[in-house]
Amino acid sequence: MNLLKLKNRKEVFAWSLYDFANQPFTTIIITFIYSAFFAKVIAENEQVGTTMWANAIAVTAIIVAVLSPILGAIADNGGYRKFFLILFTWICAIFSILLYFPESGDVFFALILFVIANISFEMGTVFCNSYLPDLSGKGNSGSISGFAWGLGFFGGLISLFLALFLFPELDAGSIRKINVLVGIWLLVFSLPTFLFLKDRKKDKFKKEHLLNSFSAIRTTFKSISEYKAISQFLIARLFFNDGLVTIFALGGIYAVGTLNFSFNEVMQLGIVLNIAAGLGSFLFGYIEDIIGVKKIINITLLVLIIATLIAIYAPETNFPKELFWLSGVLIGLMVGPNQSCSRSLMAQLTPKEKLNEFFGFFALTGKATSFIGPLLFGIVTSIYNQQMALWIVILLFVLGFLLFNRIQFNLLNSQDEI
Template sequence: MKEKLVDYTNNYKRTIFTWSLYDFANQPYPTIVITFVYSSFFTHDLAKGYANADSLWLFAISICAIIIALLSPLMGAIADRSGYRKTYLISCTWICILSSIFLYFPMQGQIFLALFLVVISNAAFEMGQVFCNSYLPDIAPKEKIGRISGYGWSLGYLGGLIALTVCLLVFYFPSNPVNPFTGNFLNKETFEHVRAMPIFIAIWFAVFSLPTFIFLKDRKIDRTKKVSIKKSYYELIKTFKEIKKYKNIVRFLIGRMLYNDAILTIFSFGGIYAREKFGWDIEMVLIFGIGLNIAAGIGAFVFGFLDDRLGAKRTIQISNYAIFIAVMIAVLASSENWFWVAGIIMGIASGPNQSASRSLMGRIIPKEKTNEFYGFYAFSGKATSFAGFLLLSIMILITGSQEIGMLVVSLLLIGGIYILSKVDDQAKQEI
């Protein structure tokens, strides 16, 4: 199928901004729901009285990871051949938005309804990331791909920071918080002020994703040929069979699979871990999240420039080592101050890790298979992430120690560092 990349020359700055704005729009979702607020609210309040609530949460995230692992390569292949990439992006966005709104309704004890909505919303969020990431090689010159990826992540962390701050000031600090959507008071005894936060981030997502949907153009593809799921599936199988021709890309994806699994698991468990270890309430978790997002935004922006100078691979490795050190500090932390040190290091390192990984992928993949390989990129990020969450869950169940669980998961990070060291970041493979 013939396809032509859109010429963005005349509207280059607007294109970069509107693409990056999607990160600004969607980042509050994982920040509020998955990492800091709703996760710790679930384990300590919504599931109060349930044994091993933290393991239940981890199991739900594992299910979501399996869904993404199964769907992302296939959806990427379909998008490559159909030309409806933005349509898929919009659909995933609105599924995430609607299911996030419904997170307001589960009350204390209704844990399985809450987990179901989390799985749906998180799966839709991650699928949207597949299609958003696939635009990067189209809109960015190779010599600027690192900094542009960094712009996106920086805006994303800025969005997360603003959302956390609004949640703290509007929903948590007031003794009688007012629902900004209805004007009624929010009942703190039923945790209504916490349950309203997903509604806020859903509205945020809907509003700030609009410029991306309006101004970001898609590839021009010959749509006279019919595109079927069956054909896309066979094309995907064909790519799997030919994958040995992309040894360097496969090596990178496997390495990323390991280090990203470790980072996702540890980062997503941060709010739960802080509440358990230091007895923090939602207020302290929100403040901690604000600090991490400031650090992550700075890290993503600064290292975006270093990515283009040092190379994406070296940037990733520096951040991986820093994250490993941060995990060791967090596990051994005897005071909240040391935990804050670990969190700031983790924040600074996580931003460039994600943006440099995305830019390295854009540098080494063939352009004609952009969506398909970004599908595999999402696959490598999710294919075994359920194992990371399950591993942490099992270790907590066996040992009763969250610290031991985190130490075991950090071994995945070491494996990723080793495999990434074998990747040639200068090779752009074609077949």
Template sequence: MTTNQRVYDRRAVAAWSLYDFANSAFTTLVVTFVYATFFTVGIAPNEIEGTSLWSLGVTLTGLVVALLSPYAGAIADRGGYRKRFLLLCTVVCILATAVLYFPVKGQVVFALTTFIVANIAFEMANVFYNAFLPDLAPQSLIGRISGYGWALGYVGGLLCLVVALFVFVNPETPPFGLSKATAAHIRATNLLVAAWFAVFSIPLFLWVRDPKKAPLPPGAGLLREANRQLVNTFHEVRRFRQVFRLLLARLIYNDGLVTIFAFGGIYAAGTFGFTTQEIIVFGIVLNVAAGLGAWAFGFLDDRFGGKTTILISLAGLTAASLLAVLTTSRTGLWAAGILIGLLAGPNQSASRSLLGRFVPPGLENEFYGFFAFSGKLTAFLGPFLLGRLTGLFESQRLGVSSVLLFFIVGGLLLLRVNEREGIAVAGRPTDVAPLAAEENSP
């Protein structure tokens, strides 16, 4: 083995990928298809007001995560707290998701506040989870490994949706004495998500290890080190200019994705009359498409690069979103939804892996903190604009049309990214040698 050759632990990679399988139940059922729709029609006074309120919740989440993520990432880098911070955020998200079972019709503040807490914890957990990728994946396989995680995540979301549909939503007599009159069978899907997330996240905490860090003073000393690291990164932004360009582009195009994820089910229900059961089936099909897309495009990512993969996905997402806005038939919405599913996973996976190629060793948490920052700083704009347009014109169709702007502008900004330069500046090793789990076990 050459001195520059990189080994990787397959068991750790599998455990890391399984966390995507675990946490995707939250985004699929709570954020996108089931609870978001239930909130607008089952808790809020009406669908229009419910859509505006839900957009407010997503907006507040984005602002908080944007402010916290770079600083929390810097603290984790300096103190070696990545895994502990990930565990804390995971536990908070799981507990808050379970609490979402309790709000009923009219309890808007209770429901929305609990969702915001769960969503903030979920997004912060992803900062530390994503930061493991450059340490676990060799450069030559980082696109595929990132894609495997996203694909497995969509499988997890799909399977959890199937369980929710056939165990809680569809039966004439819901299990465990759940009452349809109070929508307890719908609210109970939050308990399913909490249990799913808890069980399938365990392997990561058993088999993925924190990179070793030199001991640092706790408390104020660690905060000073984190502040110093953040200041140094800002001063060196010229050297990491490709990271800056990537994050600037993602700042925009990710707004479109956030908006689609948050309001896809709401749009299907409000404009096309989808029932809860139909929305779940819609979500199942989209998750199948997304899993296939994330898996297949991982190979494209490693072959042609992350930038090319993202640009292809943005072109397709723009076309699919335009179809969703213009169509008046359910068939057209189904076609648009499947295409969005096929391309949303590759967009997210390739964005994550492209940053992984650009991250200097030792700064993973901080850079993925900025990655979350870029995904959240203006993420309120998409939901905010959709909510305002929907309320102003009393039309969800006009509100959804706002995502086109984000995909087009984000793609134009991405054209300025020089992938070769970004990889060269990072200086990460590129060779790869697989390592059996037993050779690298604690």
């Protein structure tokens, strides 16, 4: 795909900028910096902090699983897609900024702010993803999705560099200020998405929109068997996405708690991972359009399993940090293509008239059980240790891989290659 040759290149680039805008929330707050800061500084100790952070991720997952199909159906019925996208983006940005205020011991204050911000982040992503079928065709959905993911990781990388430049000490006060940077970044770089993405004019909200949304959800549940390949894919993704959620939520905590990474080392790891993730997203986005989405997802899952095994056994070696770096780079290379290809495949399979509703269910299956991985990680950590808890991730990836390879992709939408 040559972005400059697309007729709708302005809209595609504006849509892609949303990934650029919201990636620092994932990179800085969820994965690398604030999660580790919460466990190490705000919570009583790292073991308790790990469990509480995992529980917060679980609460987010349950709430998003309930809200996403309902609001997605309302957006389909009333044309409220952009309204919800803007609303949740602003809530996420504001509550990210408010994370500046919790200090050591303010555990529940910090968790409440984080859960609200994280729910809003996830819901914004639901409505952003639903635009992909409008912007792409069968031949370029992979490259457009990959371009957006790559641009997102590039945004995460720049934000990490900027955070290091503005707050080189990375002490408690500096890390709290970085949350303000994340919120402002989201507010500024999401503006092109709001300004240039086209959407149909929204209707005045009526009670019928809510009733119709529930009716649409019931209908989708009843007719989901007609979309056998979609339902099978969503079930498989439910498992391997849960593994990714667990890595995102607790990777930084594992580095600090098990491998004694400093905040500076975690920040450096984040920079390298974002470079790897950006390269992986751009590269595999183009490869997907050539060899098909199934092969790409299989490659990513196999490499993710190997990388997690390296992370588990790294502390037992004479080079624990070096091996964890290798594991992190491999995960970085694969995580973007895995998520991008999942989004691309969903866009290829989704009927046009069901865009928001089906992408609501895409989020639903991504979140319906995604509390299980972090929750089990927290439980195993409290009983044993973080190293033992990582086997939960292996189990989730393996189950997802096995279920994904049971799907008959050659029957999908009469496409020659998936």
